[in-house]
Amino acid sequence: MSPEVKTPDPARRSERSRQAILRATRELVSEVGYAKLSIEAIATRAGVGKQTIYRWWRSKGAVVFDSFLALSEGADGMALPDTGDIAADLKAVLRATVAEFADPAFEAPIRALNLEIAGDPELAAQYRKKLAGPVDEAKKERLRSAQRAGQIAADADLDLALELLYAPLYQRWLLRSGPLTAAYADALVDHALRALRP
Amino acid sequence: MSPEVKTPDPARRSERSRQAILRATRELVSEVGYAKLSIEAIATRAGVGKQTIYRWWRSKGAVVFDSFLALSEGADGMALPDTGDIAADLKAVLRATVAEFADPAFEAPIRALNLEIAGDPELAAQYRKKLAGPVDEAKKERLRSAQRAGQIAADADLDLALELLYAPLYQRWLLRSGPLTAAYADALVDHALRALRP
Amino acid sequence: MSPEVKTPDPARRSERSRQAILRATRELVSEVGYAKLSIEAIATRAGVGKQTIYRWWRSKGAVVFDSFLALSEGADGMALPDTGDIAADLKAVLRATVAEFADPAFEAPIRALNLEIAGDPELAAQYRKKLAGPVDEAKKERLRSAQRAGQIAADADLDLALELLYAPLYQRWLLRSGPLTAAYADALVDHALRALRP
Amino acid sequence: MSPEVKTPDPARRSERSRQAILRATRELVSEVGYAKLSIEAIATRAGVGKQTIYRWWRSKGAVVFDSFLALSEGADGMALPDTGDIAADLKAVLRATVAEFADPAFEAPIRALNLEIAGDPELAAQYRKKLAGPVDEAKKERLRSAQRAGQIAADADLDLALELLYAPLYQRWLLRSGPLTAAYADALVDHALRALRP
């Protein structure tokens, strides 16, 4: 009668196994990289049956994604600094981003995550909702504050504004098409603000 | 002294096999996507032994990359239109790019190529040199013309200028984080040019 | 301490797969001969993954050997005829052996088995224990009966006796160094018995 | 019109290459065993193109066979000792054979040769003609001498006589079905001679 898709009962799910799987995934991504990551290895490392992974995640990417999601949980109240000087505040934030991208410990997993997202629309949607969304909202909040202070045009498209600020940085990093320096971060902010001036 | 890795002799290489492999790769990427592409399938489709692929390419990504490279060979003298109106010219170009990204026939292989490049620094270097480089140079040439016409600051950083124009578009497409429309292309050009004004 | 080689659990073994593999092996040895027999073909014919073969057998030879072993299982109570006339009884048996060797349907697989055994000491040991052993014991039993009847020296070395009877036959067959006829079988029995007379 | 099978001209054959191939084959059989011997390895070791091997030999077995043949060339005038005492003479010879079989340096190649012969009727014929034949003839000559001396029945079948003497030894060695000792050699001779007595 009904499609009868056997769905596992989340109530009975083992939290211990879930944590072990996410932890093992994070470790393995760091150790061997995303491309060489295997479900088999995750299961072994986590001391878990493969079926337990297949039961709760629909792909390797979903596990990797969740393993990142779990990290950023609780890190929510992420308002940006607001000293009243939008240029200075944005430069501080972008410099921090540049520094993060330069750290090899962050590099590998973040790259893995981005490749995963770029290749899977469904994960991309989840990514925007769960990870990028809240962060972007915090950034836009700071930009709105700048609008109220008359530093940015009142009718500016904030989505586009974020892209002007971050997309060049993102592209350079992803394709390794140029150096990521503090000076570059500053220049980006200067140009973007000029484009957004009232 | 030298690593002494036995390298095959390019002089003896079979051009027929090379072409068949690149062609088969292009077809298969379109048909099954990059993730499900296998060397085995390429070899079979091309009517070639697997060893012939392994002899000349160091990875699946390298084959895919070359298969794209082969397409764009000869398509060199790619100067951008120059009507004297930099805004109009750039809008035309970006609208065309948007249209390309919207075409599903282009989408899949280009995405495959980008994932490949993002994950392999060596391929990325080759990509910049062989594919992106010439195209970027043509774009910069148009910007220089605009500089001479006083439409863009004479001391503008052209690399950054290109990023302001293209990176937002690229990011939206890659992460599917927003709609790609002609209006968006126009808005990008307007903002970028405002940032680059003398 | 222990080598700690991960060993599969025989309790979980699929009897259905085991039978299919042995059956496919027997068929293929008959069809293409031992030299051209491949694990790949066995797996395909048996509808089984290659790994399932590699999990339970250490070599192609071991599979072939087991496929023969499986045939002769249950064929145990193989006492030789005992009419009281040792010469007549042995002649009957050797003539039957000659006939078997002459039958091309038996020829190929038995030759394959013998080559396998000759080349692999471990298989040879198993062969003696599981296949040759019981048969030889039955033959010796008949010889003991002849000893009791005074037709053979009471202190005769029965291992050597068997070799005198069978080794010439075996050698002629294996190296194709002469014709295998009923007359030859009779002559062998006559000579061997003369050598073993009390 | 004619079959037109391109046959190489033996006159132009490179003796240097032939020797190098036979030598390399002998070495490799000793080092890696017959089963793991490859034409590719022989060619490399001999510093010879693969085609040169395929031009002059029709199979791996043929090369191996020839490499043995080359060794025994010149070792022709191989008359057996004849002290007048056939039992003593045969025991000396069989003891020597036992010793040869026990020497691991002889073991591997001789076994390789025997497997090859057992599996290829054409090689077997060549073997009998070129290698076994002359040796057997020498042995028969000694037996004829014994016949003239009245130690062996005048009408004895000498082929069968040789088999009674050697086949048990051969079988024990090939199938590793029992110990090969001097005592065993003596026992064999005693039994065989009893069977052949006038």
Add this chain to the structure above:
DNA sequence: CGCTAAACGAGACGGTACGTCGGGTCTTAGT
């Protein structure tokens, strides 16, 4: 002595099979 045709070394080629890895499914015990 110089030509020429064959044998030669080298090694790329289309293939087959190897033995291994991992994917995703299914079964068996255990908690």
Add this chain to the structure above:
DNA sequence: ACTAAGACCCGACGTACCGTCTCGTTTAGCG
């Protein structure tokens, strides 16, 4: 009922050799 364990079928991996097929390069006989 969910889990750990792991056998199963399957597809692909990257490697080793197969036997064939060019490539220049010796080399040997003959003209």
